[in-house]
Amino acid sequence: MTRPARLAVDLIACDGRGLCAELLPGFIRLDDWGFPVISCRDVPAELHAEAAAVVLLCPRLALRLERAQGRDAGRE
């Protein structure tokens, strides 16, 4: 059984490059200034691997995929 995973953005690290919105258009859209708005936080199990790959592609490593159930992968 896979745990649910949620997308989160560290807005201090984020520079508004926009790769995340290009690759996960169903989950992330860009606001008027090019910064990501997470429209859908929860990532279904079959897309975990893809989302993890997008996390690594962020030029600033600002995107995170957090595993739920009380344990954060990174910061709160």
Next chain:
Amino acid sequence: MTTLQSACLPAPAGSVPGPDALPRLLPAAAADRAGPASLREHLARHGTRPSCAGDWRRRQQLIDEVGRANLTGRGGAAFPAAVKLRALAETARPPLVVANGVEGEPASAKDKVLLGSAPHLVLDGAVCAAELTGASDVVIVAHRAVWETVREAADQRRRARCDPVPVRVRAAAAGFTAGEASAVVHWAERGIPAPTGRPPRLGGPGRRPALVQNVETLAHLALIMRHDASWFRSAGTPAEPGTRLVTLLGAVRHPGVYEVEPGMPVGDMLKLAGSDGTALGALLIGGYFGTWADAADALSLPFSAAGLAPVGASPGVGVVAAVPATACGLAETARLTRYLADSSAGQCGPCVFGLDAIARELERAAAGASCELTRVRRWLGDVTGRGACRHPDGTALMVASALRVFRAEIERHARGWCGATETVGVLPVRDQVFP
């Protein structure tokens, strides 16, 4: 320039204010008491600080007493103090106690006045908090207008060997966001007054967990430890007990800091400051992250979270700013929004660019143009929750309330008219120093 005023509930002639009377925090003597209370004067008025140290059970009992008193934070968020104390008493590493006296908001003066008149009460509270949470040391970050007063008070205590933990005093950085909780810790530990996006109580790699409390909250804590919860609750309302410091400014005759009981009608508070409310157009309640309200609607409301709910406001940091009916509410809002946009710590895109865009649109409308409300409302939604701190959220709330309250003015401006007869800005957008 304003003068320090204490609350105007007069003590019976010839008596010393007892524990049941106001004021509790501010000087007992009448207005214009010059200078801070010395250690001796503080001890004469309040007695010695009771020890809050002890084994786990005793500390938990004392924290429970704080919980029974229902002391909530006076820094704006009104978070229950006992919950914070309990969380930090349970951390593996000894935490750091940070007394937040930065008060980056230009309209608020209560923390400066409190530190300038009763620094020992605040330091008592900080040391009590340190004993309750098992903290290893205390740092108090004070607005630079009063930090020397606080430093002298700390020196007096060190000479008298009052405190079981070291107490450091730091002057605060300037700027609105410097007062944010994680920014204060960041400043105290690394010299960078920028929010970190991480709650101070969690700490982090290489960073201790920190208890951050507003200085007024700590002053109340010091008194609760001397008396008890029922004493604290003998003032105020059952839901919001105790007293609180408020800053009254704008179109009032005697602007300044007053100590009042929650539940006091807003109109009565303004009477303390010499305004009968007739000439007022709108009030900004709670601070620059607060809510605009029509003066007519708000004057009769009790100053409490429950009482202000009908106008969607809350006490916030205890600011009530009065804008006269002759001034332009839209122009005031535009000035504030521009100030808040420029005060961003500059770390997060939505805050930097979004607040700037909103400010520019409001400035355009204030200068006499049609305001694109749909676009502004979309931006308000877009900046909310999208920063490392609540700076964009608070600004958005204030602007949203302005769009409601000043709707008529916005429509007039769209046609090129303005209902104001004064063009001078009322609310301060530069750091003001209250003596």
Next chain:
Amino acid sequence: MVEGEGPVDVQVGRTDRAGWAPRRWPRFVVAELHRTLSLFAVALLGLHVVTAIADPYVTIGWAATVIPFLSPYRTLAVGLGTLAVDLGAAVLLTSVVRGRLGFRAWRAVHWLAYLAWPTAFLHALRAGGDLHTGWVAVIVWGSAAATAAAVAARLASRSRPGARPVLRGASR
């Protein structure tokens, strides 16, 4: 051959960072192109190192592929090549574990790419025996020109008046 790959790769990396991309290309394409070309360059570099060592005509020794200035044959020239390999290896390895390393540490090492390329270029000038050959010269000097142009464009874009204000990054 390796010369040719390197500068293209650095240039693709630079357009990505400047936030500029050809209109038709999504940003992730530019980012992925940079990665793909880098790995291709690493493969070609590996081929070059192996053929150079395996060449019976000169003795360099396997140790000299990682420890600079060990080769008895043309010590300085080959040593520069080894240095370039070391720097490139650092960039490659940190990029592979980028997620776990954290952004700031990864970026600090990635800057070494700017050092690796000129080191490799000097190596080519000193160690290469066939620079007079037409097509080799075109590749070597063409790469140098392309790299210089890319660096100039990057510096120019930074000081452009319409450029977006830089956000203050994390201090962690």
